[in-house]
Amino acid sequence: MVIMDQPQGSLAGAAKAEMRPSPVSAPEPAGETIVRIENLTIRYGDFSAVKNVSLDVYRNQATALIGPSGCGKSTLLRAINRMNDFVPNCQVDGRIVVRGRSIYDPGCDPVDLRRHIGMVFQKPNPFPKSIYRNVSWGAKINGYRGDMDALVEQCLRRAGLWEEVKDKLKQVALNLSGGQQQRLCIARALALQPDVLLMDEPCSALDPIATARIEDLIDQLKTDYTVVLVTHNMQQAARVSDRTAFLYMGELIEVEDTHVLFTHPRHPRTQAYITGRFG
Amino acid sequence: MTSAAPSISMLYQPRLARRKACNVVFYVTGAAVCAMTVALLATLIGVVLKDGWTFLTVRFVTSFPSRIEPELAGVKPALFGSLCVVLMTGVISVPLGVGAAVYLSEYAGDSRLNRFIQLNIANLAGVPSIVYGLLGLAVFVRWLHLGSSILAGSLTMSLLVLPVIIISAREAIAAVPQSLRQAAYALGATRWQTVRAHVLPSALPGILTGVILSLSRAVGEAAPLLIVGAAAFMLSMPGSQAGGGAWNKLVAIGTDNFAVLPIQIFNWCKEPDVVFQQLAAAGIVVLLAALLAMNSVAVGIRLWHQRKRTW
Ligand SMILES: Nc1ncnc2c1ncn2[C@@H]1O[C@H](COP(=O)(O)OP(=O)(O)OP(=O)(O)O)[C@@H](O)[C@H]1O
Ligand SMILES: [Mg+2]
Numbered sequence: 001m002v003i004m005d006q007p008q009g010s011l012a013g014a015a016k017a018e019m020r021p022s023p024v025s026a027p028e029p030a031g032e033t034i035v036r037i038e039n040l041t042i043r044y045g046d047f048s049a050v051k052n053v054s055l056d057v058y059r060n061q062a063t064a065l066i067g068p069s070g071c072g073k074s075t076l077l078r079a080i081n082r083m084n085d086f087v088p089n090c091q092v093d094g095r096i097v098v099r100g101r102s103i104y105d106p107g108c109d110p111v112d113l114r115r116h117i118g119m120v121f122q123k124p125n126p127f128p129k130s131i132y133r134n135v136s137w138g139a140k141i142n143g144y145r146g147d148m149d150a151l152v153e154q155c156l157r158r159a160g161l162w163e164e165v166k167d168k169l170k171q172v173a174l175n176l177s178g179g180q181q182q183r184l185c186i187a188r189a190l191a192l193q194p195d196v197l198l199m200d201e202p203c204s205a206l207d208p209i210a211t212a213r214i215e216d217l218i219d220q221l222k223t224d225y226t227v228v229l230v231t232h233n234m235q236q237a238a239r240v241s242d243r244t245a246f247l248y249m250g251e252l253i254e255v256e257d258t259h260v261l262f263t264h265p266r267h268p269r270t271q272a273y274i275t276g277r278f279g
Numbered sequence: 280m281t282s283a284a285p286s287i288s289m290l291y292q293p294r295l296a297r298r299k300a301c302n303v304v305f306y307v308t309g310a311a312v313c314a315m316t317v318a319l320l321a322t323l324i325g326v327v328l329k330d331g332w333t334f335l336t337v338r339f340v341t342s343f344p345s346r347i348e349p350e351l352a353g354v355k356p357a358l359f360g361s362l363c364v365v366l367m368t369g370v371i372s373v374p375l376g377v378g379a380a381v382y383l384s385e386y387a388g389d390s391r392l393n394r395f396i397q398l399n400i401a402n403l404a405g406v407p408s409i410v411y412g413l414l415g416l417a418v419f420v421r422w423l424h425l426g427s428s429i430l431a432g433s434l435t436m437s438l439l440v441l442p443v444i445i446i447s448a449r450e451a452i453a454a455v456p457q458s459l460r461q462a463a464y465a466l467g468a469t470r471w472q473t474v475r476a477h478v479l480p481s482a483l484p485g486i487l488t489g490v491i492l493s494l495s496r497a498v499g500e501a502a503p504l505l506i507v508g509a510a511a512f513m514l515s516m517p518g519s520q521a522g523g524g525a526w527n528k529l530v531a532i533g534t535d536n537f538a539v540l541p542i543q544i545f546n547w548c549k550e551p552d553v554v555f556q557q558l559a560a561a562g563i564v565v566l567l568a569a570l571l572a573m574n575s576v577a578v579g580i581r582l583w584h585q586r587k588r589t590w
Binding site: 081083086088111112113114115116118119121123125126127128137138141142185188189192 | 472
């Protein structure tokens with residue numbers, strides 16, 4: 001397969017036109033709430049990991065969740081695509097509304113929900129299959145009818161991995177480096193064209209160069225997707241996110257536009273955390 | 280560093296020589312045990328080869344057993360019966376066992392009932408095989424009127440191997456990393472899609488090991504089939520009287536009486552004449568060869584699966 005580098009070339013362009021929703025529903029105004037979290041409390045047995053959190057996530061923005069270890073960031077993130085369903089004795093109270101649907105209502109199917117809300121995990125977890133199949137599998141099981149080759153290429157380009165893997169799409173993904181694997185996991189999530197992309201410390205296992213690449217990527221993804229990002233790295237939150245929420249002991253202390261939160265934190269605890277005095 | 284360094288290092292007493300000596304002791308013990316096992320096996324094979332050598336010809340696996348002319352006796356019906364029983368046992372027990380293991384580990388939650396069931400399955404694995412024979416006799420032979428047939432024998436053997444298959448498949452499935460399942464679920468996969476595409480392929484080598492070990496046991500078992508009523512020796516092939524199409528033939532084979540290798544070997548061993556001892560030795564060689572062939576098939580499947588997985 002010899003395809004020259006053509007960032008906005010015909011093939012990529014065609015695939016892209018096919019991928020995005022029709023123009024009728026497409027350009028909704030930025031700033032619209034896409035995920036609304038209302039009075040959310042999450043318990044593991046008797047222990048409340050998330051306490052009465054209310055938070056809005058806006059379309060085409062990156063929202064960062066920061067806070068000290070164990071404050072409930074991952075728990076909150078997993079609530080948004082109901083991955084907590086797999087945790088025994090995890091109980092969720094309150095509401096999360098995604099595009100007008102309350103996702104914990106009995107009528108909401110978590111399988112369908114997860115198809116619209118992608119997730120990238122802390123540790124890269126590619127399937128032990130070929131690079132191609134890693135990207136195509138999600139689309140395949142969800143009945144994708146379009147051109148699969150074009151979709152795979154499009155997603156790998158989007159994730160900034162295409163140039164590195166275009167000659168070895170049939171090789172097993174486990175041979176890739178950690179940073180490449182993580183970008184493959186991002187490409188895999190993009191193949192479903194999710195509305196929201198949840199990322200739980202996607203760079204924690206990566207070196208600074210791979211981290212920079214993923215941060216660039218998140219920045220680009222905002223034009224088409226909405227990103228919710230958990231990070232321990234304050235600089236990263238400052239660099240890539242539009243809004244930042246600070247959690248402490250399961251409570252939402254403060255949520256603000258990123259540049260405001262980092263320059264004029266309202267709460268003394270936020271101030272202490274972002275200046276590195278605890279955490 | 281400074282003067283503190285030597286005093287801190289005083290706290291460590293590496294006793295390197297002693298630890299290395301321990302290591303050597305274990306190395307030697309392990310090697311000795313290994314060598315003993317190999318020597319034992321080699322002796323066994325050597326003895327049966329020596330005893331059975333005169334009978335190890337193609338004629339031996341293509342003739343019927345004979346009391347009157349032991350020089351012309353063979354294991355054809357017993358070998359055929361053993362192969363039929365192991366094949367049918369596999370067909371019955373593998374889907375049931377793997378299915379049960381998938382249900383227990385992927386679908387049923389970690390409930391008290393689930394743990395109780397698993398405890399009982401583990402217990403069943405330790406029940407003497409003769410008990411399964413009695414159960415098979417009561418249920419399959421008498422109650423379901425299957426008679427002393429290959430089908431009844433295979434069903435009995437399936438009961439015998441099911442617990443081991445379930446336990447080993449469950450272990451293999453439990454060893455599949457959770458992150459793999461999460462990756463699939465996060466893409467909007469159903470449980471079955473996740474199991475089918477990721478969990479089972481990753482667990483396949485472990486499942487195969489359990490299947491092969493338990494089917495090998497089924498090939499070597501005599502007791503339950505004796506109870507079920509397998510023939511001491513057969514003078515015709517199972518189902519040979521049946522006419523008509525392939526299906527009729529298959530049904531006839533499944534419902535006819537049968538002989539198996541271990542029982543045939545056992546019966547020859549009971550005879551006082553030395554020629555029967557030689558026949559038994561030759562039968563053992565055939566049984567070992569059949570086991571080896573089964574294991575090779577498992578290795579083959581594993582290799583094929585690995586190669587397939589890279590693209
Ligand atoms: N499966 C579980 N069962 C019981 N308690 C849990 C479980 N998972 C998390 N917790 C607890 O819930 C709290 C929040 O955990 P969570 O993983 O959400 O923290 P986090 O903010 O993501 O931390 P980190 O930054 O270290 O990843 C912790 O106190 C943790 O011990
Ligand atoms: Mg976490």
